[in-house]
């Protein structure tokens with residue numbers, strides 16, 4: 001390869017990487033195809049729930065004496081009540097995109113389960 005061709009190749013690769021980054025960012029705002037959600041605490045997965053088949057219910061997840069009450073209704077999931085100081089997780093409302101519901105004080109994360117394949121490679 002000539003020096004010029006090498007530079008062109010490098011530029012093309014860079015452009016491809018930038019495009020992939022933009023597409024990846026856009027994907028984050030879309031609702032994923034799947035209906036499985038993961039509830040994890042402190043990095044450990046506590047529950048994996050398929051919202052398509054889950055019954056309406058509420059249940060508590062406790063972290064060091066502080067409780068998050070999680071509600072599942074009509075195939076959606078949210079934090080209904082929380083004993084955390086900031087209440088950010090409650091205000092986030094129903095999980096509607098790939099952006100997770102996070103309760104920082106209680107180390108709680110509710111997010112759509114990533115399917116394997118492409119995403120596994122990207123991450």
Ligand SMILES: [Zn+2]
Nearest residue numbers: 082084089103
């Ligand atoms: Zn919270």
